[in-house]
Amino acid sequence: MLSVALRTLRARWATFTGSFVALCLGVALLTVTGLALASSATAPERAPERFAAARVVVKGQDTLRVPTPIGDRESRLAHPRPVPAATVAELRRLGPVVADRSFPVRAADAPADLVGHPWSTAAFAPYDLATGRAPRTAGEVAVTGDWTRPGRQLHTDRGPVRVVGTLTSRGFENAVFFTNARAAQLAPSVTQLAVEADAAAVREAVGDSAQVLTGNARRLADADPGRDGEALTAMNSLFGTAGGVTAFVSVFVVASTFAFAVAQRRREFALLRTAGATPGQIRRSVLTEALAVGALASATGCVLGSHAAPRLAAWVVDNGLAPAWFTIGDHTWPYHAAFWTGLIVALCGATTASWRAGRTGPTEALREASAESGTITRGRLLCGTALPLAAAVTLGLSLAGDPADLLHRKSYISRPMLLITAAALLCPLALRPLTRLLTWLPGACAMLVRENTAAGMRRTAALAAPVLVTVALAGSLLGATATLNRAKTTEASERTTAAFVVTPPAGTGFDDAALRRLRTVPGTEVSPTSSTAVHVLEDDVALIRSEARAVTPGPLAATTRLPLAAGEVSDLDDDSIIVNEEWQRHRVGDRVRVWLGDGTPRTLRIAAVMTTGTGDNGVYVTPRNAPGATVDRIDVALTDDADPNTVATALRKALGPGNGQVLTRDAWLRSTHPDTNRTTRLGLLLVLGIALLYTGISVANTMVMATSDRARDLAVLRLAGATRRQVLWLTAAEALTVVAAGALLGLLVSAVNLAGMASALALLSAPATIELPWQALGATTALCALLATTSALAPAALALRRRPAELAGVRE
Template sequence: MLTVALRTLRTRWAGFTGSFVALCLGVALLTVTGLALASSATAPERRPERFAAAPVVVKSQDTLRVPTPIGDRTARLAHPRPLPAATVTALRKLGPVVEDRSFPVRGGPAGLVGHPWSTAAFAPYDLTAGRAPRTADEVALTGDPSRLGRRLRTDRGTVRVVGTLTPRGFENAVDPLRGFENAVFFTDTRAARLAPAVHQLVVTADPAAVRRTVGGSARVLTGDARRLADADPGRDSEALTAMNALFGTAGGVTAFVSVFVVASTFAFAVAQRRREFALLRTTGATPGQIRRTVLAEALTVGALASAAGCALGSHLAPRLAARVADEGLAPAWFTIGDHTWPYHAAFWTGLLVALAGATAASWRAGRTAPTAALREDSGRITPGRLLCGTALLLTAAVTLVLTLTGDPGDLLHRKTYISRPMLLITAAALLAPLVLRPLTRLLTCLPTTVGMLVRANTATGVRRTAARAAPVLVTVALAGSLLGTTATLNRAKAAEAGDRTTAAFVLTPPPGTGFDDATLRRLRAVPGTDISPTSSTAVHVLEDGVALVRSEGRAATPAALAATTRLPLTAGRVSDLDDDSIIVNGEWRRHRVGERVRVWLGDGTPRTLRIAAVLTTGTGDNGVYVTPRNAPGAAIDRIDVALRDGADPAAVATALDRAAGPGRVLTREAWLRATHPETNRTTRLGLLLVLGIALLYTGISVANTMVMGTSDRARDLAVLRLAGATRWQVLRLAGAEALTVVAAGALLGLAVAAVNLAGLTGALALLSVRPALAFPWQALGTTATACALLAVASAVVPTALALRRRPATLAGLRE
């Protein structure tokens, strides 16, 4: 059987090219994914940056620890408390203490972060030009020495650059002069006025003595643990997690589409070779021998393609690692390590995919009867295909109903809306022959000769039509489902924000800052307005005694909040909110008005609060509400302004602009446009990668099946030429048939996407969100157009090459 398989591959190499390329690319991507995951798992911990030369760093407690029966549960605090003054005083008795402060500075180079000058020695920074700042209006900057002597206008006042610095040990950074941050150093006195609170400091003393002194009031960091005092210490692990999710999703989609393409290609190849198998049966071949022949072909193609894919992946992995690091999807230091298991996993997965894709085709080939050589293929759907398609369709329907009735919010999660459509897509592809015949007849209902021939060809060759339409169905359905889901969710979140916001104006401070008391007094003095200052905060609750759940929230005064915001409540009233209560949403385990819940506030303070009102679950943006007293340390980052009767909006806008200082004053409509929800960068790149993989495989499958189908119809083309059809008419027929198949596949894919989005809108309705269905028509049109162009080219070019021969020769007749 292996000899027969090798000879078949040699004579029918064009038919197996698509499977080879699809498997090769799939294994290459799986190799890259495996190498990236293995390298991220063994990635080194990031070393300290700002405090690389500091002996001991004392950092205020920024972690909440809650004991549970299965161990302590931890979470990051939203508002860590400053270091107690008594602790700082006690540490000064042990040795020199340098207080650290960090605050954003707007103006000058982008992303400036302010620090006191005395902390520059701990990075350590080298003064490359100029001198240290001595007065309140002098600063030292990291970066280009040419800035020396310039004056900068910032939100912290106008300052003069008297020195420039370069950090040691960052020669390989993106900007070696700047290093890991864009820092501006003020005098210690000026920095203390700009940021009075102290959350961390450096102590030159014995670490053991420092630990005894601080006790449990702060964290003592030494060695590599000093990185926890840097800005955003978890950014590397978060980037690696996002990268792993991106590559994991890509690997899953690759495996799914690879099986789909290989199975479709082998099924089409077996259907084309039906008469060949029937003749083998006539000469004495058993069904088992036929099956083993097909599986041997798949094994050979799979082994060669998997080996080539591993080699290709080993070359692509380092380049991809450099690219994702440059794009900020991975830490700048991320590289591919020396690992072997990803190659084994990718190779054997590719081989398994090839065998899995050919198994169903081999059983169909083994059932070929000897008399099949004497009759045409009926093209009816096989019982096994009908059974599998029906089972998958019922599974998709039942799981959707169960999710809608049990946990509709699960449909809004990224893992769910990426994986769930694949079940329905597979079912639709398996059952496509049931609807392709009437659908193609509808698409070719024009009373023309070409339309009649296309209608006859697609109706009689249903199996061939299904094989060509399947990859188009997969791509259009994925594009419609994934992009449509994200667009629908964004539109639903925007509708929620619009329904909640009733204020005429919304004020926001510069990023990273908040409104101070003086600004609030000026804003309250603006006539004809009611203002509602709110702060971002968070609370934690222990559910089921073991799960510490964080809920984002806002701190607001109840009366002002009710005047500027319309909260989507299911029970209770906003006016019932007070310092002893909280407003929760329907996702909380306990969410009945009047119940008391134990929570931990943003600074870790435990409180037992009464539930004053309950919000709808919504899309997940309906957080909790507390009073400002229950959000200690939270800065005011938004002010809603409502107009009183008779107030002039233009005059109020002018007065607010004067009183807000550096803050932005936006109308309600402008604020809604500025904060319109957008898909985050990692998710967007992940979706584009998934769709790119699907489109690539679609191109491979469409081109392969079109070429195979054209070569198999050489005699049909010859008969048309002998019957009087011109060369141009035959080419038009081939192109029209390809367009009809693509249109049928696109319509089926659109139907699948519509069903998926209908389930999403049902979930949104159950979550009390106004559904706003959004179809990505532009992306769908682009995808369908690309498939159509590729299909027409793959059908017309082989047909034109075949028509170069004489019709009699093409038909196998003597001239």
């Protein structure tokens, strides 16, 4: 059987080229993603940046720790605690203490990420003066980098300042150094400080009131010390999804290729049976062919992946998806995983085909008719029926238990695979009536397309299946994000009743003076709110963090319509809280133990309960229960006799230049419209790109394999009087008809998948409107149509170069 299989591969190399390319590409992608995942499993600890030259850094507590029966649970505080004044006084007895303050700075014609510090902290990076001198007065600053020069006047959101010096950049920030006194005015709170003293003495003085950082731990005093871990987590999700889809789609391509190849070779197998070959020998022959193709393709894919992985690492770094230090490490397990996965995929794809080949009877060699029957096997029908039932059961359990889980990315990416697989398995049953419906018009061309697609149903299914998978993936994945974003937008629109929304510059808040000025604008009801967080311990073991807003009940009711399931907004006070139905305890009147944004424990009464919605219905508390929070949004309602234009002008005047912007309700809703984050968007585009690539491979392979079968049909048409152009038009029409059928089936699968998400939104009392990505679906279908027609016309045109009588096998 080995010699027969090898001779078959040599004689039918075109038949197996598509499988080889698909497997090789799949293994290469699996190798690349495996190497990327292995290299990003752990992030190397960064060296200290801002405090590299500091001896000891004392940082206020920024982590909440709650003891539970199974150990302490931790969560980041929304408002890190400042270092207590008593602790600072005790530290001053040990040695020099330098208070650190960091705050965003905005200036015209300057980097967007400017951050302010007191001058005394510049020595800890350390920064060196390149030009000019240090700031000495409140109106002077020194900046890092070469984007400006001494003597330039800057108009910042912190007031006008003059640059008196520049410092050599250290590469991790664009800093603006004020005098110590001016920095203390701009940022009164001290959350960390540098101490020139013995570390042991500092720890004894500090106790549990703050953190003492020495050595490499000083990096925790830098801005966003967890950014590397967050970037790697997002990248792992991106590559994990790409790897999963690669394996998922490659199984379809390989399985359909082997199934179609076996269908084409039924007479060949029948002759082997007539010559005495047993069914087992036929099956072993097919599996041996798959083993040879799979081993060679997998090995080639591993080599390609080893060369592509470093280029991928450079690409993700250049596009900001990974930290600058990210590179591909020296790992071996991704090669083993990719190689054996590719080989298993090849063997699994050929298994069903081998059983079909083994059932070929000797009398098949006597058949002259090429019409196909029984295009769907019993096993395929069973699997295709079981998968929708499994999808329905799992969907029902999720809707009954936790509908919110269906809105998570891992769910709306993985769940559609069940229905897509089922549709691909059962598509031969739907293709015959669907193609007849698409070719219902009278005429010879429509009749020929209808009969040809019906007679070659295996060829039709092999072409339609990858189109179905690609369109269904595009509709399900992009439609899920669009549907969820539409629901969030509608929620925000229904919740916001204010005429204007006043927002500060990014990363800042409003001070008391700005609030007083805005409150004096006539004809308005002003509702200032702050971002904060609340923690609750569920089941005595799970510490859950909920985003919250600090509000004043009266103004809130005038500017916001909360989606309440029970209770009243007016019942909110300093001893109560508004929660949503996602909380474990959410009955009005119950008291819940919570930890506020700065870690302060409180027991609050539930004043009202909101519906769960899309997850943006957070928690509401009063400003007294949000210590450390600054006002970052002001909603403004109008009285009945107020003129909107007059009020808008007065609000902008009261706000002052550079202190934020006054937006109408509609403008604010547009500016805060939820968009899919960049990493997720790139991940979905990568998934769809992989699917389209495999579609092209599958379609081209199917058309090339079918050329030998179609050659005689095309010759008969030529002998019947059809011109070469007419035959090519007919070939293109058949390809477009099959693509249209596959796209319609894919659209149907997308609609069913999105209906599940809409059901979850309805159960969560969120707007449930299905949003299909028509533009993406149209582009995907057009690309599939282009691939199909090109792959159909190219071999047909080559075949038509021969004389019709020669193609038909007629002697002249």
